[in-house]
Amino acid sequence: MTANIEAAISALSHLDIDTKPASLKARSRDFFWYSPVLKDRLDHVMADFAVSPKSEAEVIEVLKVCYAHDVPVTARGTGTGNYGQAMPLAGGCVLHLNQMNAIKDISPGRLVVEPGALLKDIDAATKAHSGQELRMFSSTWATATIGGFIAGGSGGVGSVHWGALRDVGNIIRLRVVTMEEEPQIIEITGEDLHRVSHAYGTNGIITELEIPLAAAYDWEELFVTFDDFEEALRYSYDLASCDGLLLKLVTLFEPPIAHDYFQRVKPHVTPEKTVLALMVAPQSMPGFETHLAHWSGEVIYRKGHTDWPRDPGLIFEYGWNHTTLRALKVDPSITYLQVGIGTEDPVGRALRLREEFSPEVLLHIEVTRQNGKVGFGSLSLVKFTTEERLDEIVRIHEAMGAPNFNPHRYTLEEGGRQSVDARQLEFKRQADPKGLLNPGKMIAWDDPDWTYDRMYAWPGMTKAAE
Amino acid sequence: MTANIEAAISALSHLDIDTKPASLKARSRDFFWYSPVLKDRLDHVMADFAVSPKSEAEVIEVLKVCYAHDVPVTARGTGTGNYGQAMPLAGGCVLHLNQMNAIKDISPGRLVVEPGALLKDIDAATKAHSGQELRMFSSTWATATIGGFIAGGSGGVGSVHWGALRDVGNIIRLRVVTMEEEPQIIEITGEDLHRVSHAYGTNGIITELEIPLAAAYDWEELFVTFDDFEEALRYSYDLASCDGLLLKLVTLFEPPIAHDYFQRVKPHVTPEKTVLALMVAPQSMPGFETHLAHWSGEVIYRKGHTDWPRDPGLIFEYGWNHTTLRALKVDPSITYLQVGIGTEDPVGRALRLREEFSPEVLLHIEVTRQNGKVGFGSLSLVKFTTEERLDEIVRIHEAMGAPNFNPHRYTLEEGGRQSVDARQLEFKRQADPKGLLNPGKMIAWDDPDWTYDRMYAWPGMTKAAE
Numbered sequence: 001m002t003a004n005i006e007a008a009i010s011a012l013s014h015l016d017i018d019t020k021p022a023s024l025k026a027r028s029r030d031f032f033w034y035s036p037v038l039k040d041r042l043d044h045v046m047a048d049f050a051v052s053p054k055s056e057a058e059v060i061e062v063l064k065v066c067y068a069h070d071v072p073v074t075a076r077g078t079g080t081g082n083y084g085q086a087m088p089l090a091g092g093c094v095l096h097l098n099q100m101n102a103i104k105d106i107s108p109g110r111l112v113v114e115p116g117a118l119l120k121d122i123d124a125a126t127k128a129h130s131g132q133e134l135r136m137f138s139s140t141w142a143t144a145t146i147g148g149f150i151a152g153g154s155g156g157v158g159s160v161h162w163g164a165l166r167d168v169g170n171i172i173r174l175r176v177v178t179m180e181e182e183p184q185i186i187e188i189t190g191e192d193l194h195r196v197s198h199a200y201g202t203n204g205i206i207t208e209l210e211i212p213l214a215a216a217y218d219w220e221e222l223f224v225t226f227d228d229f230e231e232a233l234r235y236s237y238d239l240a241s242c243d244g245l246l247l248k249l250v251t252l253f254e255p256p257i258a259h260d261y262f263q264r265v266k267p268h269v270t271p272e273k274t275v276l277a278l279m280v281a282p283q284s285m286p287g288f289e290t291h292l293a294h295w296s297g298e299v300i301y302r303k304g305h306t307d308w309p310r311d312p313g314l315i316f317e318y319g320w321n322h323t324t325l326r327a328l329k330v331d332p333s334i335t336y337l338q339v340g341i342g343t344e345d346p347v348g349r350a351l352r353l354r355e356e357f358s359p360e361v362l363l364h365i366e367v368t369r370q371n372g373k374v375g376f377g378s379l380s381l382v383k384f385t386t387e388e389r390l391d392e393i394v395r396i397h398e399a400m401g402a403p404n405f406n407p408h409r410y411t412l413e414e415g416g417r418q419s420v421d422a423r424q425l426e427f428k429r430q431a432d433p434k435g436l437l438n439p440g441k442m443i444a445w446d447d448p449d450w451t452y453d454r455m456y457a458w459p460g461m462t463k464a465a466e
Numbered sequence: 467m468t469a470n471i472e473a474a475i476s477a478l479s480h481l482d483i484d485t486k487p488a489s490l491k492a493r494s495r496d497f498f499w500y501s502p503v504l505k506d507r508l509d510h511v512m513a514d515f516a517v518s519p520k521s522e523a524e525v526i527e528v529l530k531v532c533y534a535h536d537v538p539v540t541a542r543g544t545g546t547g548n549y550g551q552a553m554p555l556a557g558g559c560v561l562h563l564n565q566m567n568a569i570k571d572i573s574p575g576r577l578v579v580e581p582g583a584l585l586k587d588i589d590a591a592t593k594a595h596s597g598q599e600l601r602m603f604s605s606t607w608a609t610a611t612i613g614g615f616i617a618g619g620s621g622g623v624g625s626v627h628w629g630a631l632r633d634v635g636n637i638i639r640l641r642v643v644t645m646e647e648e649p650q651i652i653e654i655t656g657e658d659l660h661r662v663s664h665a666y667g668t669n670g671i672i673t674e675l676e677i678p679l680a681a682a683y684d685w686e687e688l689f690v691t692f693d694d695f696e697e698a699l700r701y702s703y704d705l706a707s708c709d710g711l712l713l714k715l716v717t718l719f720e721p722p723i724a725h726d727y728f729q730r731v732k733p734h735v736t737p738e739k740t741v742l743a744l745m746v747a748p749q750s751m752p753g754f755e756t757h758l759a760h761w762s763g764e765v766i767y768r769k770g771h772t773d774w775p776r777d778p779g780l781i782f783e784y785g786w787n788h789t790t791l792r793a794l795k796v797d798p799s800i801t802y803l804q805v806g807i808g809t810e811d812p813v814g815r816a817l818r819l820r821e822e823f824s825p826e827v828l829l830h831i832e833v834t835r836q837n838g839k840v841g842f843g844s845l846s847l848v849k850f851t852t853e854e855r856l857d858e859i860v861r862i863h864e865a866m867g868a869p870n871f872n873p874h875r876y877t878l879e880e881g882g883r884q885s886v887d888a889r890q891l892e893f894k895r896q897a898d899p900k901g902l903l904n905p906g907k908m909i910a911w912d913d914p915d916w917t918y919d920r921m922y923a924w925p926g927m928t929k930a931a932e
Contacts, residue, residue, distance in 0.1 A: 373840075
């Protein structure tokens, strides 16, 4: 099966198509370079052409033509993911959905939207329409698309109240086009949402999403500091357990993260301070202050009530994957891990992890709801030395009962629970019989007997130039 | 200290005052008769006069006059409480706040309101204003006032998402008038809210409330049945643990409650069915159905999608204290308990309680958020025989680790945790130095050394006619 790139380009030439190497290179990349491991493997990856459909009909046309000519198709929004999930490992076509950005319907608690709409634009539109906003979003809110978030993300700002994207109720419906001789349009609901919602576009192209909305508020944005790390952990857990306080973000940074990596925060903290970034609904602010008075924490910044000479900007752009980004900018040797700490004694588990790894690994805790309970995850910062040591760090975490969702891998399985998702695989068999959608990202498709004893290297990847 | 009733009535005669025995009797009562114990003790209780102030200035005038003439003052909304909390044990003045019902300000997430506004009217106004509603309300929503709910209630419909009224953040501010020679107006916030928020009006009269609002939805109302009681319990817990599903009510009725006591449900269930009453946000309905498909439960009623010949009415009027009301109407020997089941293995605890007591005591589980976790409470129905047996049932519950908030007592302490609330007592010393506000309801004031070895009987209560 050899891709006939030229034939596909020719057949699609009436669409918005791009074959210029410079822009094509940019359009073939995401934030994979957060990981030195992925940077080593994927830096050369590049599509043969990009196309930006303006409608579902054009998506169908692209998929039909590429199917006919055996051209791989990798869908993407704005490429703000960190796992190489939007990178075209086998070249071919990058399907940019940025022009399919219509906000189609807003009603109480619901939104129907095209995949290319930016999270920021959605929030602006839903707030203006009826005082609503997205339940959750990635820290790349300002530049990321809703389709990319749903296809490549797992949760984010808002997960402290609403849980994870995979939790039932956080996606209502996805409309998907398959990659067949005659592409089909399939409305996905219910249990079937697991087939495509975090599948990196490996088994269908999302052309429309229906998702729940929440009430919009002018969230208070705060930094709070503690002298004692353990107290800060206990406070984070306790704060998120206050059912009467409406929160959108509870993030904790082990010292000296805030001091060393947050340049506009640095003048206001010492290296020893544990810092929290919080978003609190305005109506919950009096209760928040009542609760905080029982702890030794100090509010050092509150948006709109501060004398800081330099505005720190949006508070959530310190949390989630933006923490790593800020650290990387200061120290290029920093990378990160995604560690599950769970809901059973998360404070104790976090303390044990710190005892084991600090300062080589620094905890960056995101507090979220996990199956009805308050729990921790850590997007820990890692001072990278070698791949061997990174793998060892992962293994020690797992031996300590802290599973890793490895961000140094480009496959769905290795970035997840290292096991085949039969629902995703089964749907790929139906929706992408030639295996042309985002190839190399689903191990189950390419090598069902893979044992996960080492990093998977997809044999079909284009080779780097010598 | 003898009350000079005539002098007070004379001094207040320009206000809306009522001394007619028939209406005065009605205005002196609440739903205390849910309890055969309270019915025995309180049936004769009656005020000497009622007054309905139209403004805070009139409230101040009433309190000042009654203070001068040593007249007890018991505040009330519409008298829908069940604990005799609004009954004037020493006679005197009943302060009806029903005419102070202005909705003063609605903003995103916040409401400022006078105490006499009906919960129903608040929801209508906030929904029309900006698509908002109360976070939680009592099942007496249609007739109860917000002041009565805050001063006499603990939670209700909505507590499955927002926790209890006492949880930080569920009340923002209370404006209170004291009963002194010169009544003071005090704005209560923060930790001090515990002084007056569930104090039955014993230490101040609430003249204004500021409380948080939530987004309003056209809630789906459902009855779901299970054949297996344990599965229904596990389902209830699991459903409420779905962070992505927005719920307002998760109520479970042990068989044969629904069959025997819910007349419009009876034709659709057998005595063996465990029945759940649920309120689900419309945008969560697809996810609700996805989740339910993993269980054997069956939706037998969905508002607006039913062929039931007789409309069952508002679903929440089957839950919380309305369950007892419905049972009482069918079987006057029924009374109830309020049992804490908590968040640690609530399913196992509920099963053990059923094993111990059924069918003399039938579980009516309300699922709520309790300090960040999903937990159960039970407003259990009790087939009443004697006071001795009722007390024994309470004692066995407590020996089984299920604390009781005894609804067969008229004091704050006995209906709560049987201990002095120092914050309430301290504030009463300041705000009501003569002890004239709702006398007999705070044991700590009258008998600080009380040991709770038996039911407290306030010596100051007016005697029943022979």
